[in-house]
Amino acid sequence: MKQVLSGNEAIARGAWEAGVSFAVAYPGTPSTEILETVAASYKDDIYSQWSPNEKTAMEVGFGASVAGARTLVTMKHVGVNVAADPLFTMAYTGVGGGLVLVCADDPNLHSSQNEQDNRNYAKFVKMPLIEPSDSQEAKDFMAFAFDLSEKYDTPVMLRTTTRISHSKSIVEFGDRREPNKIGDLERNARKYTMLPGFARPKHPIIEDKLKAIAKVGSESCPLNRIEMGDTSVGIITSGISYQYAKEAMPKASFLKLGLTYPFPAELVKEFASKVDKVIVVEELDPFLEEQATLAGIEVDNGKDLFPICGELDPVMVANRLAGKAMNAVAPAPDLPIRPPVLCPGCSHRGVFTILKKLKVFVAGDIGCYTLGALPPLESMHTCLCMGGSITMAHGIAKVMGETYDRKNKVVAIIGDSTFFHSGVTGLIDMIWNDGNAVVIIQDNRITAMTGGQENPGTGHDLSGIESPQIDMEKLVVALGVKPANVRVVNSYNLKEVEDVMKEELDKPSPSVVITKEPCVLQFRIKEEPYRVDADTCTGCKVCIKVGCIALSINDEGDEPKAEIAAEFCTGCSVCAQVCKFDAIVK
Amino acid sequence: MKTTNILLAGVGGQGVLLASRILSEAALAAGLDIKQSEVHGMSQRGGSVMSHVRIGEEVHSPIVPEGECDILAGFEPLEGLRQAHAVKEGGVLLYSVDRINPSTVSAGFAQYPEDVEEQLKSFKCRTVAVPAVQYAEQVGNRRSANVVMVGVMSNFLEFSDDIWSQALTAAIPAKLLALNIAAFELGRKHI
Ligand SMILES: Cc1ncc(C[n+]2csc(CCOP(=O)(O)OP(=O)(O)O)c2C)c(N)n1
Ligand code: SF4
Ligand code: SF4
Numbered sequence: 001m002k003q004v005l006s007g008n009e010a011i012a013r014g015a016w017e018a019g020v021s022f023a024v025a026y027p028g029t030p031s032t033e034i035l036e037t038v039a040a041s042y043k044d045d046i047y048s049q050w051s052p053n054e055k056t057a058m059e060v061g062f063g064a065s066v067a068g069a070r071t072l073v074t075m076k077h078v079g080v081n082v083a084a085d086p087l088f089t090m091a092y093t094g095v096g097g098g099l100v101l102v103c104a105d106d107p108n109l110h111s112s113q114n115e116q117d118n119r120n121y122a123k124f125v126k127m128p129l130i131e132p133s134d135s136q137e138a139k140d141f142m143a144f145a146f147d148l149s150e151k152y153d154t155p156v157m158l159r160t161t162t163r164i165s166h167s168k169s170i171v172e173f174g175d176r177r178e179p180n181k182i183g184d185l186e187r188n189a190r191k192y193t194m195l196p197g198f199a200r201p202k203h204p205i206i207e208d209k210l211k212a213i214a215k216v217g218s219e220s221c222p223l224n225r226i227e228m229g230d231t232s233v234g235i236i237t238s239g240i241s242y243q244y245a246k247e248a249m250p251k252a253s254f255l256k257l258g259l260t261y262p263f264p265a266e267l268v269k270e271f272a273s274k275v276d277k278v279i280v281v282e283e284l285d286p287f288l289e290e291q292a293t294l295a296g297i298e299v300d301n302g303k304d305l306f307p308i309c310g311e312l313d314p315v316m317v318a319n320r321l322a323g324k325a326m327n328a329v330a331p332a333p334d335l336p337i338r339p340p341v342l343c344p345g346c347s348h349r350g351v352f353t354i355l356k357k358l359k360v361f362v363a364g365d366i367g368c369y370t371l372g373a374l375p376p377l378e379s380m381h382t383c384l385c386m387g388g389s390i391t392m393a394h395g396i397a398k399v400m401g402e403t404y405d406r407k408n409k410v411v412a413i414i415g416d417s418t419f420f421h422s423g424v425t426g427l428i429d430m431i432w433n434d435g436n437a438v439v440i441i442q443d444n445r446i447t448a449m450t451g452g453q454e455n456p457g458t459g460h461d462l463s464g465i466e467s468p469q470i471d472m473e474k475l476v477v478a479l480g481v482k483p484a485n486v487r488v489v490n491s492y493n494l495k496e497v498e499d500v501m502k503e504e505l506d507k508p509s510p511s512v513v514i515t516k517e518p519c520v521l522q523f524r525i526k527e528e529p530y531r532v533d534a535d536t537c538t539g540c541k542v543c544i545k546v547g548c549i550a551l552s553i554n555d556e557g558d559e560p561k562a563e564i565a566a567e568f569c570t571g572c573s574v575c576a577q578v579c580k581f582d583a584i585v586k
Numbered sequence: 587m588k589t590t591n592i593l594l595a596g597v598g599g600q601g602v603l604l605a606s607r608i609l610s611e612a613a614l615a616a617g618l619d620i621k622q623s624e625v626h627g628m629s630q631r632g633g634s635v636m637s638h639v640r641i642g643e644e645v646h647s648p649i650v651p652e653g654e655c656d657i658l659a660g661f662e663p664l665e666g667l668r669q670a671h672a673v674k675e676g677g678v679l680l681y682s683v684d685r686i687n688p689s690t691v692s693a694g695f696a697q698y699p700e701d702v703e704e705q706l707k708s709f710k711c712r713t714v715a716v717p718a719v720q721y722a723e724q725v726g727n728r729r730s731a732n733v734v735m736v737g738v739m740s741n742f743l744e745f746s747d748d749i750w751s752q753a754l755t756a757a758i759p760a761k762l763l764a765l766n767i768a769a770f771e772l773g774r775k776h777i
Pocket of ligand 1: 444
């Protein structure tokens, strides 16, 4: 059977075919759909779950592997930073059932806070790295990755990029391998208990494994292949870069690598000896090129041609590799940009409207609410990493000391999924160390930014089945926030938000303000729309400052008037509350 | 056979991705190779969305090389204009006439280009204006404007009626199928 699948859907299929029986992840673009596909299409054969964060996902997955199951763990590139601690030592312990970490990088930061090249992790952790270049390979390479993991007793990383994960191509299906038989639990402290005395002897073993796998990569690995053509130039490439280069120079000689770490130096040497010159085409860091150079292989400086920053694209590759002329048509000039914005009716809007009015310093976090940093709301002043809001607020507040000046008061704002991800430990830090900041938890009942996943507070698991729900209010009280300082407010009631914020800002101990209004996009909330009464509207444009695309100013009449597009307005009332003339009505 | 390069440009929430899916299914049903690429994530929140579809005997890059686009479908005039330079000379530029203001315009930071249609017509390709929302309302669902656009595009792709019907059936849930076939037909007859 053949289907058009995205790289992510193909990875899910590949996991199923490889006999995986356990899959775990924390969502993150562009990796999220892998587990969603597992849960939707293979739920009878594969247990799957979201974890609260990538570190717990990695450890849960490792447990499953120790028990003998072939295990898939997925995350976005920055997720690996969170999961790095267990991952590094997993290279020492090795695995039980095969364990493959799929990590999805995001060159060009389509939806991320940085564009780190996670291939470097493979080298740093000392684990094999596999890079597919389309959906068929994404599926097929999974089986290879699991076999490699079990044969060499090591976790394996399969790395995609946005253009692999979110591109679709035709995939031919295969059958499912028998999953591993699960026997009684084996005790093997020397393997799994990394005391210094047990861990020390493992390190040379890892080095030997890497040498052995490099030999596989050079001699017998079906993922690495030479495609001989014109010998005046030889191109070494992997992942999506292969597709661009192949299209630019279909007749050139290629060394297409799928198993890119440990570096198959012998194969690269052999290839280099057959062509007049060698050039590496790769996105982001000169990962392959540096290793080729270290192995004493003479390569052209690929990074003179291709940037370290951002994505490659087919025109750039054709132009710089093959000297094909760039298209000369200029884009239409000066078009207004169309940035992403909070949806009409979004429950985050009212809170940012008030934070702006209060002129406090806002330490932000990652989620839809990060859009509160953009104009016209412009009321988020930092965003570093998931969970960083509360801890940064604590650090800032400690330095600023006791102050009654609102502009030097600090508020942290964090979403529900992000709070459970890594905000909880931050709050413990603030409470333990006698901090003082107001933490707003925007509990919109879902992980919205990544397309609507369940989280520990929603009462459902990945499959949508009812599950125990972590009670946020009880949790923060248990951590030590005074019950009187835990306030649940209605995010659509601006006066209530403002009054409560003022009260909590004046208290000398940490406060937690929680909103519970659900995400209007994910829960499809739409009530009777508001409209602008043109006779009452003075055209003052205050309503426009809430940044809702349902609202605009109509300049066509004698005087400018606000206008509401009924098909977009969800009837949330935020703009009506800021209008000083009661001109926005139902 | 030369690869056919298609770009679909619109606004988050307009169904650009479903439209791309219909095209991919048609290519699969016709036994051709297909690559489709899109970036989702932040673009779901009312930002610009773009999808690349490439159909041919053997397709490598999932991204349409700029300047080699055969068919551009702008699901919104400004979004069509933003990509118009990618269309090759002699290509086709379809656009839905229905404007959606970007947040930068509704917030008063920028002006929607009044001459957007004149600008679209200034590129060296065939332009086709499509009253997509009007057609979609005729079949009783504004949201089918995306399928109207696919109907218009079908005039420039050499797939039979049977292939299109297979593609629509594969991409669209059964209960919305009849309505969307009607939307597709209105688009197909637009030219
Ligand atoms: C370490 C890490 N993992 C995952 C992500 C991807 N990601 C960005 S925001 C987000 C969750 C946002 O959910 P929530 O905090 O509930 O806010 P909402 O989007 O619902 O407003 C995720 C998973 C990330 N940026 N960094
Ligand atoms: S998806 Fe939900 S949380 Fe995100 S901007 Fe839209 S309404 Fe707000
Ligand atoms: S009530 Fe106002 S702010 Fe809320 S969705 Fe409607 S137009 Fe937007």
